[in-house]
Amino acid sequence: MEYTAQLDKWTAIRRGLKGQCPKCGEAKLFKAYLKPVETCASCGENWENVRADDGPAWASMLIAGHVLAPFFYFITFRTELPDWLRTLALVVVGVAMCLLALPRMKGLFMAWIWYTGAPTS
């Protein structure tokens, strides 16, 4: 992959995090929530075979879990809310964090896999 030699690894990863094509940063990486485009509309890079598999889900849960831990402590031990409301708040915040993190982590993993030239499919 001679084209990655001129591109900084962190630039590619930052573009992936933002949902942009890691190679050019000019076009979207996803055509739907988690569905990557087949080829970049700007540079023509093929994204069809760059598969992140379970990496984005793992990273999203890891991040959400660590961020939720203080929230869990606060809402459990520092509030007088009823149990059903505590549970509802934790579920809503946890699901929202995972849904927000998932496409970003997928972009990050796809950029990383693409940049390193790791075998795909």
Ligand SMILES: [Zn+2]
């Ligand atoms: Zn591109």
